[in-house]
Amino acid sequence: MTDTHDTRREMPLGLAQRGYTGVIQHLSAKDASSALSDIELESRLIELGFVEGARVEVLHEGLVGRDPIAVRVDNITIAVRRREAMAIIVA
Amino acid sequence: MELPLLHLALVGTPNSGKTSLFNALTGSRQKVANYPGVTVERKEGFFVTPLGRQVSVVDLPGTYSLRGRSPDEEITRDFVLGKASGETVPDLVLCVADATNLRLTIRLLLELKRTGRPMILVLNMFDIANRRGISVDVERLAKELGVPVVTSIAVRKGGTADLLALTDEISAKLATEPAENNWRALSVAELRATQREADRIISDCVSLPSRPDTWTARIDAIVLHPVGGLIVLALILFVMFQAVFAWAQPLMELLQSGFDALGDVVHATLPEGLVQSFLQNGVISGVGSVIVFLPQIIIIFLFILLLEDFGYMARAAFLMDRIMGGAGLHGRAFIPLLSSFACAIPGIMATRVIDNKRDRLTTILIAPLMTCSARIPVYTLIISAFIPAKDVWGFINLQGLVMFGLYAAGITSALVVSFLIKFFMLRDYAPAPFMLELPDYKMPRLKSIAIGVYTRAKMFLHRAGTTIFSMMVLIWFLASFPQPPAGATEPAIDFSLAAIIGKALEPLLAPVGFNWQIAVALIPGMAAREVAVAALGTVYAIEGGKEAAEQIGQVLATKWSLATALSMLAWYIFAPQCASTLAVIRRETGSWGWMAATFAYMLVLAYAASLVTYNVAVALGAG
Ligand SMILES: Nc1nc2c(ncn2[C@@H]2O[C@H](COP(=O)(O)OP(=O)(O)OP(=O)(O)O)[C@@H](O)[C@H]2O)c(=O)[nH]1
Numbered sequence: 001m002t003d004t005h006d007t008r009r010e011m012p013l014g015l016a017q018r019g020y021t022g023v024i025q026h027l028s029a030k031d032a033s034s035a036l037s038d039i040e041l042e043s044r045l046i047e048l049g050f051v052e053g054a055r056v057e058v059l060h061e062g063l064v065g066r067d068p069i070a071v072r073v074d075n076i077t078i079a080v081r082r083r084e085a086m087a088i089i090v091a
Numbered sequence: 092m093e094l095p096l097l098h099l100a101l102v103g104t105p106n107s108g109k110t111s112l113f114n115a116l117t118g119s120r121q122k123v124a125n126y127p128g129v130t131v132e133r134k135e136g137f138f139v140t141p142l143g144r145q146v147s148v149v150d151l152p153g154t155y156s157l158r159g160r161s162p163d164e165e166i167t168r169d170f171v172l173g174k175a176s177g178e179t180v181p182d183l184v185l186c187v188a189d190a191t192n193l194r195l196t197i198r199l200l201l202e203l204k205r206t207g208r209p210m211i212l213v214l215n216m217f218d219i220a221n222r223r224g225i226s227v228d229v230e231r232l233a234k235e236l237g238v239p240v241v242t243s244i245a246v247r248k249g250g251t252a253d254l255l256a257l258t259d260e261i262s263a264k265l266a267t268e269p270a271e272n273n274w275r276a277l278s279v280a281e282l283r284a285t286q287r288e289a290d291r292i293i294s295d296c297v298s299l300p301s302r303p304d305t306w307t308a309r310i311d312a313i314v315l316h317p318v319g320g321l322i323v324l325a326l327i328l329f330v331m332f333q334a335v336f337a338w339a340q341p342l343m344e345l346l347q348s349g350f351d352a353l354g355d356v357v358h359a360t361l362p363e364g365l366v367q368s369f370l371q372n373g374v375i376s377g378v379g380s381v382i383v384f385l386p387q388i389i390i391i392f393l394f395i396l397l398l399e400d401f402g403y404m405a406r407a408a409f410l411m412d413r414i415m416g417g418a419g420l421h422g423r424a425f426i427p428l429l430s431s432f433a434c435a436i437p438g439i440m441a442t443r444v445i446d447n448k449r450d451r452l453t454t455i456l457i458a459p460l461m462t463c464s465a466r467i468p469v470y471t472l473i474i475s476a477f478i479p480a481k482d483v484w485g486f487i488n489l490q491g492l493v494m495f496g497l498y499a500a501g502i503t504s505a506l507v508v509s510f511l512i513k514f515f516m517l518r519d520y521a522p523a524p525f526m527l528e529l530p531d532y533k534m535p536r537l538k539s540i541a542i543g544v545y546t547r548a549k550m551f552l553h554r555a556g557t558t559i560f561s562m563m564v565l566i567w568f569l570a571s572f573p574q575p576p577a578g579a580t581e582p583a584i585d586f587s588l589a590a591i592i593g594k595a596l597e598p599l600l601a602p603v604g605f606n607w608q609i610a611v612a613l614i615p616g617m618a619a620r621e622v623a624v625a626a627l628g629t630v631y632a633i634e635g636g637k638e639a640a641e642q643i644g645q646v647l648a649t650k651w652s653l654a655t656a657l658s659m660l661a662w663y664i665f666a667p668q669c670a671s672t673l674a675v676i677r678r679e680t681g682s683w684g685w686m687a688a689t690f691a692y693m694l695v696l697a698y699a700a701s702l703v704t705y706n707v708a709v710a711l712g713a714g
């Protein structure tokens with residue numbers, strides 16, 4: 001998983017458009033206004049495979065507020081809300 | 092020497108095929124479906140290994156970690172850690188992985204290793220992995236993980252042979268005193284390190300061709316399209332409800348004429364008297380009037396099972412998440428609510444996958460408003476008696492449309508109730524996160540669909556034979572005794588206990604247009620909704636006397652006004668007429684209070700809805 005994205009700007013996955021592909025740089029739960037505590041949110045994201053270095057692609061968006069999003073993480077697809085996806089910093 | 096029973100536990104990430112393995116090993120028929128979170132209970136089964144070892148195996152809810160965030164995950168955690176009081180800890184843990192998707196399971200396995208329990212990693216769904224060209228260096232994986240690894244295909248005959256052989260081999264040399272348990276909840280840093288370790292092992296031992304499941308991608312392009320997806324969902328539901336009405340009709344008519352013929356035979360062969368009346372009016376008119384609905388029950392279950400097995404349910408939850416969020420419901424509530432269309436009881440159990448307590452409670456409270464299959468007999472009976480079977484706009488059956496309307500009324504009222512709960516009771520509500528794995532689609536497997544439908548049909552018939560039958564005996568008895576005095580001119584039933592009870596209740600129900608026969612039918616209808624149909628069948632059959640060979644629907648059409656019929660439909664959208672549902676609510680919420688609250692709010696809604704419906708209908712001239 002060498003990434004060629006060094007030159008791209010970091011951004012939260014929560015702002016990504018459909019079709020976006022990138023690599024997870026780090027998790028930052030304090031940037032997401034989730035109902036969960038920072039620790040709990042990070043734990044859950046990691047448990048679903050959102051760790052540094054994983055490739056992500058935004059496959060689908062919902063209708064209302066283009067939320068939630070369906071994200072390909074390596075070879076599985078996970079649905080998350082944008083609110084929580086704000087904690088995932090990608091580039 | 093007889094070896095002691097070997098205790099196995101199936102642990103793994105959701106949807107990895109644990110229950111399929113459990114069924115393959117033990118020959119049971121626990122529910123299997125293609126979405127995460129199907130199993131929410133612990134289930135034990137038994138089998139004997141090829142070498143003759145007696146084994147107990149426990150199927151557990153899927154989980155991503157041992158932290159136990161929701162009630163179903165707690166069951167798994169407590170069992171694996173031996174926390175459930177009086178439980179033996181498993182001798183051997185079978186960690187079940189979806190071989191096409193190893194990352195999360197390998198991390199879970201590394202966490203499980205800390206419990207010190209002996210373990211096997213089962214690479215399940217190996218058929219799919221092979222088809223996709225995924226190759227796993229099983230030996231190396233076992234060495235890296237320090238755990239024996241075996242492949243399996245839970246859904247194929249003989250697909251568990253290697254697993255059985257390995258179980259024999261390992262159980263022969265299991266240490267009597269297992270290593271101590273070092274498990275504690277992982278910190279974020281440890282979790283991250285464990286996932287990294289898992290990813291490293293996978294990249295060393297597994298080669299993934301970059302050939303993703305193109306079918307899933309193609310189907311999702313339509314099904315998860317922001318607008319198109321919602322249209323598809325609405326279409327699926329619409330077709331489902333139309334089908335329940337339209338497709339079942341010929342079969343139902345066949346069953347009905349069968350029962351009519353049977354009734355005639357009984358009538359002709361037995362001498363007039365109590366025995367004849369009991370068999371013809373109590374058993375055949377009563378129980379038969381419910382069994383007639385079997386085809387409809389089968390169709391609704393068939394639809395739901397197909398959607399579940401295909402992998403659509405998680406998608407529907409994705410599409411509905413924000414829309415339901417507007418009504419204060421969580422996206423994960425969608426699957427429990429949709430399964431409540433079959434029956435609210437498994438639906439309420441399925442809410443265990445919702446981790447937020449308030450989200451779960453709200454879902455439990457509204458699940459009984461979903462139109463369960465036990466309402467189908469009531470709705471169908473009344474609709475076919477009162478609504479003409481003509482087509483509207485050329486292609487939609489009017490009866491089917493009314494049925495759809497009743498389903499829609501149930502759904503709408505559930506959303507409104509949920510919204511009110513959020514608004515009045517749970518004000519400081521912050522939306523709990525929605526995170527859900529969307530599994531790859533799978534071709535529904537004929538055998539598991541057939542088993543699912545068969546199990547449901549059997550349950551329905553069993554209920555007809557037990558609950559409904561005993562209620563019918565009761566109703567027949569109440570409607571037949573005491574017998575009229577000699578020389579009485581009124582119908583015999585007017586002297587019966589049923590009439591006395593019904594007439595006592597009538598004033599309460601008169602404002603909503605119910606007569607005393609309905610009042611009597613509603614009482615046993617508390618046991619189960621469809622009993623009301625059977626009870627009406629019996630009461631009217633006895634009332635009609637000798638020439639009552641008519642079908643119950645035709646009887647209703649002559650005895651009820653349209654306003655009464657509509658009022659009855661409205662009543663059944665809301666009425667809490669199911670003792671088992673109330674018992675499950677009490678168990679799942681752990682509170683009599685919530686059970687009482689459900690009962691009360693539904694009763695109030697039912698009465699109010701019927702009152703409005705009846706009076707509006709009368710005012711429009713349908714009285
Ligand atoms: N092709 C194939 N499909 C399988 C295999 N094992 C399970 N499945 C399918 O995978 C899906 C999930 O199986 P389940 O047994 O319900 O999974 P589970 O691990 O019990 O899931 P939860 O109870 O939700 O944790 C179902 O659609 C099964 O038919 C397998 O070995 N091969």
Ligand SMILES: [Mg+2]
Nearest residue numbers: 109110129130
């Ligand atoms: Mg299961």
